[in-house]
Amino acid sequence: MRREPRPKRSQYSMTEHTAATVSVAGTRRGRKYAGLFLVAIPVFLVAWMVIWPILTAIPRSLMQVGTDGSTSFSFANYQFFFSDRYSLNNLTVTLWTTMVCAALLLVICLPLALYLRFTSNRIAAFVQSLAIFPMFVPSIILSYAFIRVLGPNGTVDLLLNGVGLPRIRSPYLTPWGPVIGLVWDNIPLTVLILVSGLGAVSNATIEAARDVGARRLAILWHIILPRITNSILVAISFGVLGIFSSFTLPYVLGPAAPEMMGPFMQRTFRDLQNPPMAITQAVITFAFCIVFGLFYIRSVAKNRTP
């Protein structure tokens, strides 16, 4: 019995169909690998530059080197830090500076961000430029400007002297020196994050609140603040993370003792040549910072869920 030959056209179409399926699958796989490759670079950098140093620092801070060079597991570094008055004073002044800066940033930047969000005139554009300006000024230049203006015999002193008034008690080399510098330095980022958060509050929602009888304070408290809680948390987390581990401004503007953790770590490492203790201080600093880091991660995760 003679078999009917298969129609050629059908064969071709089948082959084309199979080829198309293979090609689509190949493209998808290619895209998947390209995506993984793009993600891999930052993940690798974070793992190398952040995760690895942390993972190695924790065991090194728990290592005690004996006089004979032998190493043993010990909490001695931590015991020393938490029993040493000077170390605790440094931690306290770091926490104090961070909290004061965070509070001041909120008090200064929230009204500024509200003004920038709800005003659109030339003055607002000028204020925005002024608020963002510190972002482009390096910390060392800022420190120098601070000393020239608020330091002993600075511009303010000269002006006061010119009108026959007594000198100010300069915040330079007091705990308020780093506070002023760090607040000024962190205003741009905080304002940008808050303005971005306020962008999600539409004019219509504000108008709807006014329509039902809400005045300014009620609108701020009941409508605006609940909508930008996440942005406030993110801004404060960013500020706190930067301030807690800051170095230049506390080093140049702050007192010699007590000092913030940044200069303290540097001095322990360099001047006292005690790397294990400096690593212990770093781990403790990291432990405080991670709390605020978790706040930030929680806020981001919350924003991504409807």
Added chain:
Amino acid sequence: MSVLKISSVSKYFPGGTKAVDSFSLDVADGELVCLLGPSGSGKSTLLRMVGGFEDPSSGLITIDGEDITHLPPERRPTGMVFQSHALWTHMNVFDNLAFGLKLRRTGKSEIREKVEAVLDLVGLAGYGERKTHQLSGGQQQRVALARSLVLEPKILLLDEPFASLDQHLRERLREEVRDIQQRLKITTLFVTHGQDEALSMADRIVVMRDGRTEQIDRPDVVYRNPQTPFVAGFIGTMNLIDGEVAHGRFHRAGLSLDLPISDGPAILAMRPEALDLSLADQGQAVVHRVTDYGTHGLVDLDLPEAIRVKAMVDHPDRFSTGQSVNLAPRAVAAFRDGRQVFRS
């Protein structure tokens, strides 16, 4: 009794843009008036001035005789429903409705009573604890309406409330809103650029153009007896043909019709449904396209001088592209110098 009176209100924006130009309107107690016009006609600006969100450059707005021209929104007896719903997404449905009452220091039990009553009114009973993002677009718009109604405003302002909804939902909601408005007998000012909405809901329609009133009338009058060529062209479909009248006849594009007006230029207006077609060997027009809508058909016709008109037919299957037809208008209107000068 709540009567809204708008007297010679104008609004100029910085740069000299005239959004509303000497606009006047009286809205009677319990009346629903639609402000209808194309984008940029000033209808939303006018509504926002009544709501207190824009300050009039000149003129007077009163509610029950009380001057509210320069009062802030929070001190006006108006309630506004916004196009974008403008719900507070951090609050649930109940809190959205209760917020205004709390600001008025209403007692807790009264708040609950009022909120539940108004939720029932808009068909959302039992939805109080829902988050706003858990609601559909139509439900969100009902919440926005309920939020305004719960405060029992004297004047309800609706700013294109159905613009973001699909056609089916829009039709259902406009019937519901009309029912609620008639049940509560609340004076309402409604902004829309949808003529269907205006024709189906309004007691009166204000057709606006460039910040001015073109015509204020009942919907059927606006449709059947437009006073300006703009209204004729904006409301429904209208065939408008520029031509010349000589010795009582209109001439243009092969058409020659009796038009008992003085000689001179004129615009002839014919509704598609008032145009009879008959097949002819050497007719006045050629069928360009036939569209069958099920209930009726629409025939696009090419006249000489590149003029195209539309005619509505009961049996679209009788016509096909390329056929030659004669036109016989049953009713026409004519406009000259921007005003209606003849209507048959």
